[in-house]
Amino acid sequence: MEPRGMKKWRPFATMPEQYIGLQEIINNQVEVAQPVLTEEQMEQINFTLIEAFHTDKQVYLTYYKKGQCVTEKGFIQFVDFLGNLFVFIDEVFELKNKMRLSELIDVRFA
Structure with a gap:
């Protein structure tokens, strides 16, 4: 007698639209609205960014x-307040990431 292996599960993979729809529903449930920052929070983020840039300290960026x-x-x-962007190098892959300052939620020293 020969085992069926993966053939056994093929009937359940006949409707890929169902899996796509379910994945969209799950993603929509996990989605959150972008938090609105106060002027004080934005100033604190700016000061922390400047200090981290000049002292070359490691930071946690939440965006x-x-x-x-x-x-x-x-x-x-790199930080460009006029252009509303900054560049950071992540710790894991050491890649340069360019982002907008408006996407930042929080910056803390590591």
Whole structure:
């Protein structure tokens, strides 16, 4: 007698639209609205960014991306307040990430 293996599960994979729809529903449930920062919080973020840039200290960056709040650890490499962007190097892959300042939620020293 020969085992059926993966053939056994093929009838359940006949409707890929169902899996796509379920994944969209799950993603919509996890999504959060972007928090609105006060002037005081934005000033604190700016001061922390400047200090981290000049002292080359490692920071935790919390930012809003595609409906989720993401926290990463890294170093600030460049800050442009007029252009509303900054560049940081993440700790894990050591990649340069360019982001808008308006996406930042929180910055803390590691």
